[in-house]
């Protein structure tokens with residue numbers, strides 16, 4: 278039986294952090310053998326939150342480097358920019374006719390973003406975020422979409438778009454399914470529930486050991502644990518959550534030490550920094566390799582874009598035929 282296909286994507290907001298790795302990339306790398314993969318750099322979607330395009334290209338390159346450094350194999354899995362495959366805009370337009378504005382206004386993922394970013398007047402294209410995302414997935418006939426739980430409402434709309442199109446014009450699209458990442462969120466250095474670039478509480482995949490150390494030194498732990506000797510609450514501490522992820526072998530001991538007070542935050546942080554840096558070491562090494570060979574990275578995108586275009590065009594031929602627009 279043919280392998281099922283994964284369509285995964287991220288908005289290029291620059292260098293990636295550990296939260297991206299744990300919440301998505303690690304999973305993408307694991308799934309490479311089991312599925313056919315297409316990896317999309319959503320450089321149109323990024324316009325929904327930032328109209329300034331000066332850094333889009335550079336950010337896309339940085340993101341591609343992080344993907345490659347994390348183990349995405351471009352020979353197996355094309356990496357491509359959305360903006361370089363014009364079929365996205367065509368399918369987006371067709372899909373936009375098949376969904377009501379009120380359905381899009383009810384989408385909780387867009388509502389949350391509008392609230393978090395304090396957007397007063399939402400753009401037409403921003404409301405249509407999930408319509409473009411449906412086009413991203415369905416152009417490649419993605420069966421499976423690996424995402425965090427915040428993206429579930431978007432994938433639900435992609436399923437509706439597939440049904441709606443098939444009912445109206447005849448079968449072209451299978452309904453895609455979400456594949457939730459188990460360890461899908463990493464806490465921020467400030468104790469926030471989510472590591473995120475915009476909150477400035479992240480450890481980048483490109484952070485050298487000295488940077489990791491200095492970021493952890495400043496990290497917020499249990500505010501009731503002021504000095505060594507005070508009992509701490511690991512369950513609310515971001516550092517402990519990193520220990521669980523990057524220093525599994527010592528967590529029992531660390532938890533006991535934190536609770537009793539025998540282990541102070543500084544020592545705990547330094548243990549953690551060294552574990553995170555050993556984890557990042559191979560990624561940093563590969564990153565350096567690609568940073569010194571940007572032509573290779575550009576070539577990966579060129580090749581990926583060729584493959585993506587051919588696949589997308591073949592789907593659009595079917596779409597146009599069904600719609601008698603051929």
Ligand code: TRP
Nearest residue numbers: 284285286287288319322410413
């Ligand atoms: N919405 C995704 C994010 O914010 C990015 C994205 C765009 C995407 N198109 C996609 C994800 C298609 C999966 C499939 O990270």
